[in-house]
Structure formats: structure tokens, C-alpha cells
Amino acid sequence: MIKGKPTILKTLYTYFLGITTGELMPELAENKYSHSEQFGKNAKKIKELYIQYRGKIKLTENITLKEIYYEIIGQRKNSITVEEKNEEIEFTNIWTKVAGIKNNIHGEFLYQIIPRAVLTREKQIDRGIRGIDPQCKYCNRQFETFQHLFIDCKELKMFRTYVIQNGQSEDPNFEISKKLLLLVDIKTELIPIIYGYTHTVWACRHFEDTLNLYKLQMKYHKDKEIYRKYNKNKN
Ligand SMILES: [Zn+2]
Structure with a gap:
């Protein structure tokens, strides 16, 4: 014994x-x-x-x-790191960039976004957390995976289009893609936009009120400005 x-x-x-x-x-x-x-x-x-x-x-x-x-x-599934999955990408530059973010809270959030470490409902279930509704809060149809939430959810399509148009004023090639959310080769000026987008999608999924495009847009601009304000002179 x-x-x-x-x-x-x-x-x-x-x-x-x-x-x-x-x-x-x-x-x-x-x-x-x-x-x-x-x-x-x-x-x-x-x-x-x-x-x-x-x-x-x-x-x-x-x-x-x-x-x-x-x-x-559920660790085995998660143990394949983002670096192993994307061997063609040079991660050193990405981690250096994130480590250089002045505000710790903003830095930590992006640090979790890159390796898809944010605790989506799928991930919570994988880890054995009980009583989780696996559905995406925006569409109530698909499982809340990283890919679904930040890239595919149909209910967020108009919001993504809005953010893409906004980002294209900084970089004409701006798209919300898997690669972008890995922060691969991005201009520093795009980080506030990526933060604003991911943080809005992440935070608003907890809101009980019905969400409309306008509310998401307002939250996005607010998050983006907060990021800029607290990370001046650096990122
Ligand atoms: Zn959805």
C-alpha cells in the first residue's frame, strides 16, 4: 500500500x-x-x-x-508544442517580440494566444473540468475551439471583416489567419490590433447580454487604445 x-x-x-x-x-x-x-x-x-x-x-x-x-x-494531446507543429516558423523572434511587451497583462495574454494556450471550452473539457458547456457562446452551434473562436465562427464574420479593414490601414495584406495569430513576421504596429481583436473575442464570450456588432466594435477600439496607452515607446 x-x-x-x-x-x-x-x-x-x-x-x-x-x-x-x-x-x-x-x-x-x-x-x-x-x-x-x-x-x-x-x-x-x-x-x-x-x-x-x-x-x-x-x-x-x-x-x-x-x-x-x-x-x-488530457495533457498528451496538448504536449505537442506550437513550435513542433509549425517547424517552418522561426519562433525566437516571436517570443522576443512578446517578451518586449511593456505591460505584463497584455504580454501574458498574447503569450497565451500564440501557443493556443487560452483555456477554450474544448481545452477545459480535455483537462477533465466538469460541467462545461462546450458550445461556442457566439453561435451556439459549434464547439469552442481556438480555431473556431478566433478564425471560423460564422457569427463573428462581420466583426472579423471590420477588424480586417481596420488592420489594412496599417498593412494592406492584413488578414485574420492562423499565421497572424502566431504573430509571424508582423509589423509592431499591428500588435495593438491583434490584441484588440483577440481580447474582445475572448472577453465578450462571457457576456450574458446579447451581443451585437456595434458592442464588439466599441470593445475592440477600447482594448486597442488601452494597449497603445500602456505600451507606448515600446511596442
Ligand atoms: Zn461560434
């Missing part, structure tokens, strides 16, 4: 061990203690996790404990 502080990893291990033993050697698996006694409040959670993932995890395979754990928290 594993002793010590029951970290998730340890409790899971113990739990899986119990289940496996129970299935293979029922006579040996006669537990003296029930799981709830062993793990207290965590017992219910672990049991739910096990039930939810038992189909996905094949205990007879040569699988490591770490792999089981990553499977459950």
Missing part, C-alpha cells in the same frame, strides 16, 4: 492497482478498507474518473502510470 500524502498520481495508482488486482485475482483483492476510507473526499472523484476513462485506458497494455495520468488530464 502506498503511504504518504495522497497526491492525485498516488491515489490514482492505488485505485488502478486495486481495480486491476480485483479483476485478475479477486481473492487477493479483498480490501480491508473501502476507497472512501482510504482517500476521503477524493474517492468519489477518482471513481468517477475511472468510470469515465476505463474504456480509454487498457490496463493490460504496457502503459506507464504517467501515461495513464496524462491520458486523464
Whole structure:
């Protein structure tokens, strides 16, 4: 029996061990203690996790404990970094650019946008967070993925067109694309626009009121100006 502080990893291990033993050697698996006694409040959670993932995890395979754990928290899928996925892109310049953003809050937000690290509903579900409505708040039809939210959502098409026209006054080739949101080879003058756009889409998805184009546009200009104000002389 594993002793010590029951970290998730340890409790899971113990739990899986119990289940496996129970299935293979029922006579040996006669537990003296029930799981709830062993793990207290965590017992219910672990049991739910096990039930939810038992189909996905094949205990007879040569699988490591770490792999089981990553499977459950959805880490494996996210562990492919944005750099691995986009090998043709030189990321050093991008990270340097973001690191140079004067205002920490703005910098951190963009730092999450580039590796698609913002916690979209899809990502929250992947990580095992329960009670999440996976639907995009704007269209209520598609899953809220990064790609859907910032690039594809039909309900945001007019807003994107507006931002694109706005951005084209700085750069005639301005488009809202996957590449743009990776901040690849962009002019520094475009950063406030990208911040304004992504932050507006991100923040307004929490609003309960019905959103119209006008409100999104106002928020976008406000965010863009705030960015410019707090990042003067640098970006
Ligand atoms: Zn949508």
C-alpha cells in the first residue's frame, strides 16, 4: 500500500492497482478498507474518473502510470508544442517580440494566444473540468475551439471583416489567419490590433447580454487604445 500524502498520481495508482488486482485475482483483492476510507473526499472523484476513462485506458497494455495520468488530464494531446507543429516558423523572434511587451497583462495574454494556450471550452473539457458547456457562446452551434473562436465562427464574420479593414490601414495584406495569430513576421504596429481583436473575442464570450456588432466594435477600439496607452515607446 502506498503511504504518504495522497497526491492525485498516488491515489490514482492505488485505485488502478486495486481495480486491476480485483479483476485478475479477486481473492487477493479483498480490501480491508473501502476507497472512501482510504482517500476521503477524493474517492468519489477518482471513481468517477475511472468510470469515465476505463474504456480509454487498457490496463493490460504496457502503459506507464504517467501515461495513464496524462491520458486523464488530457495533457498528451496538448504536449505537442506550437513550435513542433509549425517547424517552418522561426519562433525566437516571436517570443522576443512578446517578451518586449511593456505591460505584463497584455504580454501574458498574447503569450497565451500564440501557443493556443487560452483555456477554450474544448481545452477545459480535455483537462477533465466538469460541467462545461462546450458550445461556442457566439453561435451556439459549434464547439469552442481556438480555431473556431478566433478564425471560423460564422457569427463573428462581420466583426472579423471590420477588424480586417481596420488592420489594412496599417498593412494592406492584413488578414485574420492562423499565421497572424502566431504573430509571424508582423509589423509592431499591428500588435495593438491583434490584441484588440483577440481580447474582445475572448472577453465578450462571457457576456450574458446579447451581443451585437456595434458592442464588439466599441470593445475592440477600447482594448486597442488601452494597449497603445500602456505600451507606448515600446511596442
Ligand atoms: Zn461560434
